[in-house]
Amino acid sequence: MDHSPKLAAFVLAVTALATSACAASLDPEAPAEDAEDAASQAVQTHNALTSNALTSNALTADVLTSSALTSSALTAEALSASALTAEALRDPAARTLLKYIASCALPAGERLTVAVDGARLSFPGELGLAPAWGQEGGSCDGACRSWVSGCVLARVNYLGQKVNISVRGDREELEADKAERAAFPTREATYYGDIFAEQPVYKACLPPGASAIPRVCGPSLEACAIELAGPCDALCDEPTHDGSFPNCRDAVRRPSGKLAVGRTPHAGSVTVFLR
Template sequence: MGIPGGTFTMEHSPKLAALVLTVAALSTGACAVPLDPEAPAEATDDAAPQAVQSHNALTSNALTSNALTAEALTSKALTSNALTAEALSDNPLTAEALRDPAARAVLRYIASCALPAGERLTIALDGGELTFHGELGLAPRWGQEGGSCDGACRTWVSGCVLARVNYLGEKVRISLRGDRAELRAGKVERAEYPTREATYYGDIFAERPRYHACLPPGTSAIPRVCGPSLETCAIEVAGSCDSLCDAPSVDGSFPNCRGKIRGRSGELAVEKTPHLGSVTVFLR
């Protein structure tokens, strides 16, 4: 399976290495997507069902410290209810969390990963309105009345959000691919984006959030995401995708990747359960 693609612009942040990551994303599909976050997406890919656009304002600091996913009670309130304006507004925990700019930034990416293109959340807050647009549609049922975000939803939305982190602070195009119809890459896209960068996966909603990545054969760094050093990266690089994931799919993406967790003795061990929502990024 694979994914569409897109274009995004990175914004530079003056914070230290682990905190200056700027998220940028695009779903590729043989066409460039508009940079205007309010502009509608156009389906012009040769194979993908839709082309999508993405926003470029999420920093690693927002990802790791925001009230929506950093606080266990609020995170549970978010995933156990529908991703709708009514549910978010009616729940005191999520409503209060959205007063945090970092939480709003994270929700923008969560919504763009979970909801299909053309759908959006418009939430009234403190006399104004917040609008969050859908793009990829990896968890569409979450956005329906009575919906919630189960394990499959959490893993795919997490992989999608983590794959869009960027350290460089510059305009970059990427191709996102994974074992989902929504992440299908056509021949044109695969030819335009031949360089496999890394695979991203985890659970940003867990009580102890997991931000994982693994490297493809022959790769020892992820400058787009981590900058010059993996040691200061906000995402934990668990090792080689060859040893942590199933064999790569036809489009080159690695499915079912595993992270590493620290045991009681302090040593790292490979997780037994794989992350279905493993998203591989390809570069030009």
């Protein structure tokens, strides 16, 4: 794998017709290309994971395949050695999801390259939220699953279109500098869950004053692939200095019908800000 310095802050800045080398490199059908480190901390990348690819892919829809993925290293050798993951990657939706998993888990400069039915597919890393998973002998533990899940969920788009977003969380890799905070001032939602669980968890909470997530859910929350858990200020810890909500929790319905806040926080809570 190639290595390049980590970005101190990360912006998923994408135009509708992005044609940069970095954007092109995230096409699993395209040959590998090295991403360029821009003078600014903005990075161009795809941000258009469809709900169908998230919920109906062969990689995480089956519990055995999902377990095989997370219990092994995120490397070409491990994926190819497992009959379950190797077969799952014949599904285009699974390859699309793997693109986002690799982008969230692996650091910039590293890439996962696998062969499927004779085609060489390349998935570059960017955020580095679970770098150990990409090393020989690595695996994805609970913290890894939480951070990668939050990151992947934050990149769902109802129409499969690319938009400009700033992704922030309680991690050095997700710190936003003053310029980024000024360029992306509007807090959209915070995303968290476990996309690898036997019963996958796709959650989001809304900041004060918000009532919808059109980028992710379209016109209706009722049909959204991501469940709205409730207000972030009730479910999460106090916002950090960059406005992101950390340690968000599930809302639990009591026998009386009232909602209570769950005890277990999702460390990998990722907040999205828009222009």
